[in-house]
Amino acid sequence: MLLHFRSGQVTRWVRVEAQAPGYRVVLEGRSFDVVVRRSDGPLLDLLVEGHPVEAIVVSDGERRIIKVGDRDPVTILRTEGARRATGPAGPADGRLTAAMDGQVVAVMTRQGDRVEAGATLVVLEAMKMEMRVVAPFPGRVRTISCAPGDVVERGRVLVDLEPEPSGETLPG
Amino acid sequence: MRSGPITRLLIANRGEIAVRIARACRALGIVPVAVASEADDGALHTRVAAETVPIGPPPAAASYLRTDRIIGAARERRCEAIHPGYGFLAQSPEFAEEVERAGLIFVGPPAAAIRLMGDKMAARRAMAAAGVAVVPGFEGTGDEDDVLLRREADRIGYPVLVKAAGGGGGRGMRVVRAPEELGGAVESARREALKAFGDARLFLEKVIEEARHVEVQVLADARGGCLHLFERECSIQRRFQKIVEESPSPLLDARMREDMGQAAVAAARACDYVNAGTIEFLVGMDRRFFFLEMNTRIQVEHPVTEMVTGVDLVRAQIRIASGEALPVRQEDVRQDGHALECRVNAEDPARGFTPSAGGILLASFPSGAGIRVDAGVATGDVVSPYYDSLLAKIIVHARDRQGALERMQEALGKTAILGVETNLSFLRTILAHPVFRGGAATTSFVERDLSAWRPQAAGLPDDVLIAAALADTLRPAPVQAALSHGTGDEETDLFSPWGRLDGFRTGAT
Numbered sequence: 001m002l003l004h005f006r007s008g009q010v011t012r013w014v015r016v017e018a019q020a021p022g023y024r025v026v027l028e029g030r031s032f033d034v035v036v037r038r039s040d041g042p043l044l045d046l047l048v049e050g051h052p053v054e055a056i057v058v059s060d061g062e063r064r065i066i067k068v069g070d071r072d073p074v075t076i077l078r079t080e081g082a083r084r085a086t087g088p089a090g091p092a093d094g095r096l097t098a099a100m101d102g103q104v105v106a107v108m109t110r111q112g113d114r115v116e117a118g119a120t121l122v123v124l125e126a127m128k129m130e131m132r133v134v135a136p137f138p139g140r141v142r143t144i145s146c147a148p149g150d151v152v153e154r155g156r157v158l159v160d161l162e163p164e165p166s167g168e169t170l171p172g
Numbered sequence: 173m174r175s176g177p178i179t180r181l182l183i184a185n186r187g188e189i190a191v192r193i194a195r196a197c198r199a200l201g202i203v204p205v206a207v208a209s210e211a212d213d214g215a216l217h218t219r220v221a222a223e224t225v226p227i228g229p230p231p232a233a234a235s236y237l238r239t240d241r242i243i244g245a246a247r248e249r250r251c252e253a254i255h256p257g258y259g260f261l262a263q264s265p266e267f268a269e270e271v272e273r274a275g276l277i278f279v280g281p282p283a284a285a286i287r288l289m290g291d292k293m294a295a296r297r298a299m300a301a302a303g304v305a306v307v308p309g310f311e312g313t314g315d316e317d318d319v320l321l322r323r324e325a326d327r328i329g330y331p332v333l334v335k336a337a338g339g340g341g342g343r344g345m346r347v348v349r350a351p352e353e354l355g356g357a358v359e360s361a362r363r364e365a366l367k368a369f370g371d372a373r374l375f376l377e378k379v380i381e382e383a384r385h386v387e388v389q390v391l392a393d394a395r396g397g398c399l400h401l402f403e404r405e406c407s408i409q410r411r412f413q414k415i416v417e418e419s420p421s422p423l424l425d426a427r428m429r430e431d432m433g434q435a436a437v438a439a440a441r442a443c444d445y446v447n448a449g450t451i452e453f454l455v456g457m458d459r460r461f462f463f464l465e466m467n468t469r470i471q472v473e474h475p476v477t478e479m480v481t482g483v484d485l486v487r488a489q490i491r492i493a494s495g496e497a498l499p500v501r502q503e504d505v506r507q508d509g510h511a512l513e514c515r516v517n518a519e520d521p522a523r524g525f526t527p528s529a530g531g532i533l534l535a536s537f538p539s540g541a542g543i544r545v546d547a548g549v550a551t552g553d554v555v556s557p558y559y560d561s562l563l564a565k566i567i568v569h570a571r572d573r574q575g576a577l578e579r580m581q582e583a584l585g586k587t588a589i590l591g592v593e594t595n596l597s598f599l600r601t602i603l604a605h606p607v608f609r610g611g612a613a614t615t616s617f618v619e620r621d622l623s624a625w626r627p628q629a630a631g632l633p634d635d636v637l638i639a640a641a642l643a644d645t646l647r648p649a650p651v652q653a654a655l656s657h658g659t660g661d662e663e664t665d666l667f668s669p670w671g672r673l674d675g676f677r678t679g680a681t
Binding site for chain 1: 360364367523524526527528529531533534536557558582585586588590591596597600627628631632633634635636637638639640641642643644645646647
């Protein structure tokens, strides 16, 4: 069985073959003998080349979260195969998103407004703490896709800002 | 204050503290009745209660802050008493009054004490009058204009704190390092304070540099008894919220401990306090201590006091509310060994501690000698964005601080809450940090020493990949589909010994 996992931008493949008394696991050319001592719900108690590995593995769609021993958990994605990594948003991307789940307390700008870098556009609140969504560069507000009172999830686009050089900072 | 026998108690809260109160009720033979918003339908605190009353939509203002619905629920279910927990209505004098007016017992202090201490400006005046030193600052009428506040701030000396009269827990509070920042901070603090407390009054306090946060637990009955249960140090804070607490404080010597204990009792007596409360002090580099505020409720970090004194504070609260005397005498209260608490929050420390939400695919907590876990969630639960981010408290007790530090490191390593971002890795960094280990951390520690903290880029170790591959090979169906809600009473320590998983699996069938 050939499986692919993606961590960040890197996709790695793993081949698992039954081989008495357990499995032969091949990681990109390197081979490991693995014995399953116990597999119980999310728990996996393995012997990898004779070394005990106690792991908790849970899955949610393609997401896999693995905690081995007392180490911090690692999140990876199960993928269908080598896939081209999706690139990050461009540096001039003006789609400003909610950095946390919360509620929109105030929208401090209007569509079409010219704003300077650092201007507060939206005030979010979670657990009675405020967080400001500020313009990362001077620009014109193209769209506002939230209103005071909206409950928004982390990552949701709140304001689309079109880069526009500031009059004051124009050279010469 | 109303008191009397309690056979059924309504818990006006959610999360771990509601679970904690329900357990105390069971221990006292009292029937615990929960309330739940729509977002908390089926939540852990409702599963440990005997009954649950739905009280409205997810936003707290439409549910957990609805005095009418909560009191209505208590009457409908024939409860004699209401325990407010912490947060929500716990420090609302109006709520305490309404509860009494409805003929019910409020498990907490008299409304007058809540009102006095809730007004941070009035509290400062009352404490100064009682001979307890307060942080140098300025309090006027609370609605002073920027010009006057700026003059007072100049007199106090920067940095200054702009604080809300109705504030607490960092809300409505701003640090101002230079005069030109004052106007913006005042405006922003006023708005936050007005929204959070319905009170825009502000005052100023000097920032005590390199301060330690040391607080004293007090307990008073309605018969005039009042004692303290020693201190907790809570200097490890992020954005004014505590994340690691301990008792005893590594800072104090016997003399200072005694002085602070006496000051705390004097403060409690000055406001005719009854029930459990906490006097918070700031200790400066010169070891002088100043009254900061009094929390007129049970606190999140109360377990560390329970671990070292052996006094069950929540049970004591309920017994005092039913009219009983204090369970111990001052001379019998001992601080035995050392206790630590870590708050596991659904938040991302690498992104400014922004709260995270989502489904908990798996929650597994440590167990064993000297380990206690007060959890508000279990496997299968959902962390909603509406409430506090606290998921669970890991509490350890050992003979000395060194032993407690080691036990906590081990306990945190065995804690797994998978599916939402947590601060577990961050907590482990704190526990391993030489400044904290040396007992020298101040309230500036997290911001100064850990602001650049990022989770270790572990890469993708071979054993992790092998475990993932084997799991997918062995299990055709997603695991979380086979899990269901537990009551939190099952064995949830998935680590060792491996054989104790029966309770966990029973829940799935």
